[in-house]
Amino acid sequence: xxxxxLAKINLALDVLGKRPDGYHDVRMIMQTISMYDDLNxxxxxxxxxxxxxxxxxIPTDSRNLAWRAAELLMQEFGIRDGLKIxxxxxxxxxxxxxxxxSDAAAVLVGVNRLFGLGxxxxxxxxxxxxxxxxxxxxxxxxxxxxxGIGEKLTRLPSVPGCHVVVGKPAVNVSTKTAYExxxxxxxxxxxxxxxxxxxxxxxDLYGIxxxxxxxxxxxxxxxxxxxxxIAELLCRHGxxxxxxxxxxxxxxxxxxxxxxxxxxxxxxxxxRKARTVHLTRVFRVA
Ligand code: ATP
Numbered sequence: 001x002x003x004x005x006l007a008k009i010n011l012a013l014d015v016l017g018k019r020p021d022g023y024h025d026v027r028m029i030m031q032t033i034s035m036y037d038d039l040n041x042x043x044x045x046x047x048x049x050x051x052x053x054x055x056x057x058i059p060t061d062s063r064n065l066a067w068r069a070a071e072l073l074m075q076e077f078g079i080r081d082g083l084k085i086x087x088x089x090x091x092x093x094x095x096x097x098x099x100x101x102s103d104a105a106a107v108l109v110g111v112n113r114l115f116g117l118g119x120x121x122x123x124x125x126x127x128x129x130x131x132x133x134x135x136x137x138x139x140x141x142x143x144x145x146x147x148g149i150g151e152k153l154t155r156l157p158s159v160p161g162c163h164v165v166v167g168k169p170a171v172n173v174s175t176k177t178a179y180e181x182x183x184x185x186x187x188x189x190x191x192x193x194x195x196x197x198x199x200x201x202x203x204d205l206y207g208i209x210x211x212x213x214x215x216x217x218x219x220x221x222x223x224x225x226x227x228x229x230i231a232e233l234l235c236r237h238g239x240x241x242x243x244x245x246x247x248x249x250x251x252x253x254x255x256x257x258x259x260x261x262x263x264x265x266x267x268x269x270x271x272r273k274a275r276t277v278h279l280t281r282v283f284r285v286a
Contacts, residue, residue, distance in 0.1 A: 001114050004036040005106035006141060006283055007097040008134070009164065009245045009252050012191035013214040017184045019149075023133075024179055027193050028146045029156070029200070030137050032283040033164050033252075037103055039066070040086040041110045047080060053087040065100040068131055069107035076127075077117055092168040092276050096175075096246025098134045105138030125153075142285035143200060145193070156197060158284040160205045163261035165234055165242075167274030168250040169226045178216050178247030187215050209240035209254050217244040227251055230273050237264035 011029040018024050044050070051060040051067050062068060070083050085107065091099035108124045111117070119127075121139060128135030133150035145154040191213035199207030221227040227244055230251040234242035238260035239253030251274075255261035265279040 001041045001110055003039040003041065003106040003110045005039060005091070005099070005102035005138070006032045007035045007091045007099060007102060007166075008032050008137065009097065009166070010214060011159075011208065011212055012193050012196050013216065013246065014190050014193060015179075015182060015184055015187070015215050023149045024184070025148065026146065026150055028150065029193060029196055030144045030146050031159060032141045032143075032285075033166070033280050034283045035091060035097075035166065035278050035280045037091050037099060037106075038088040039103065039106050039110065040084075041107070041114055042084040042086075043114060044082040044084050046082045048082045049074070049085065050082065051085045051087065053089055055089050055093070058087075058089060058093065065104035065131055065135075066107045069104035069128075069135075070111055072127055072130060073108060073111045073115075073117065073119075077115065079115055081115075083111070083114075092250060094172050094174065095168050095250040096173070096244065096248050097166070097250055098138060098246065101132045101134035102138040104128065104131045104135050108135075108139060141283065143282075145197060156200050157203070159200055159208060159282055160203050161284065162205060162240075162282055163255040163258050164280050164282060165239070165253045165255065165261050165265045165268065166245075166250060166276075166278040166280060167230045167234070167252075167268050168276045169224065169230060169273060170275040171224045171226065171249050173220055173224075173248045175247040178220060181219050182216060189213065189218075190215060205254075205256065206240065212241045212243045212254070214244050214246075216247050220244060220248045224249055226273050230268065233268055233271060233273065234264050237267050239264060
């Protein structure tokens with residue numbers, strides 16, 4: 001069974017504060033993009049989960065979220081057969097694009113179908129949160145408001161079709177460090193999330209993009225100025241707006257016209273400011 005695990009961007013990301021359990025309460029506008037990892041799932045007669053990936057530095061055991069997703073369902077349903085997972089990673093790793101969470105979501109969907117478990121999307125999302133706060137959203141896909149630790153989801157209408165240039169600079173930012181270096185009391189510029197929701201409901205792409213903001217960006221970009229350089233380059237080349245996704249360091253720009261997005265992607269590649277550059281589109285659920 002072949003599956004696509006789609007990446008996400010955060011059109012807006014706000015961190016409200018730290019909770020007694022150490023997690024943070026967030027408020028984010030999530031958007032799936034048509035950039036994906038390829039997965040192939042195959043039942044095997046010998047018990048156990050066998051995972052192979054194209055990237056040597058990704059764990060292939062229980063540290064891999066895709067592996068854990070398979071184990072979660074196979075244990076709950078007492079599945080005796082084994083499972084072979086072939087994972088081709090194209091989504092940059094530790095990038096703020098939820099690649100690992102999306103692999104886990106795809107495996108939940110795939111194992112449910114492959115073994116005929118009969119779980120609904122909601123039931124898969126409930127299990128997903130055990131693996132990570134972003135996993136339920138990755139099962140749901142599309143445009144959504146995420147609250148709580150990211151698991152409380154409200155579906156929003158699809159944003160108008162548009163093109164996305166995604167550039168990941170050659171720096172690594174762990175989500176843990178990003179949260180640790182954020183002082184939620186001293187955030188001065190927060191995104192207007194309610195305003196963005198209104199614009200999404202009206203299908204107003206200009207209103208949506210003019211409200212794009214990520215509270216992690218000022219702190220991370222101070223440490224890695226290349227983030228601001230990439231965002232500025234994309235805006236100079238016609239992006240309606242460009243910001244960092246998640247806890248970074250990936251930057252994305254939104255474009256109305258494909259031609260402009262292509263030119264901006266070419267300029268970003270030429271600048272060598274990003275290690276990987278992808279040209280994609282927002283993914284709209286049917
Ligand atoms: P998020 O946007 O949710 O913060 P991310 O893009 O920062 O995600 P990922 O690429 O999902 O981060 O994962 C980063 C870490 O998780 C790496 O240290 C990697 O070894 C580990 N990991 C576990 N499973 C996977 C997977 N299936 N794909 C990629 N990384 C994985």
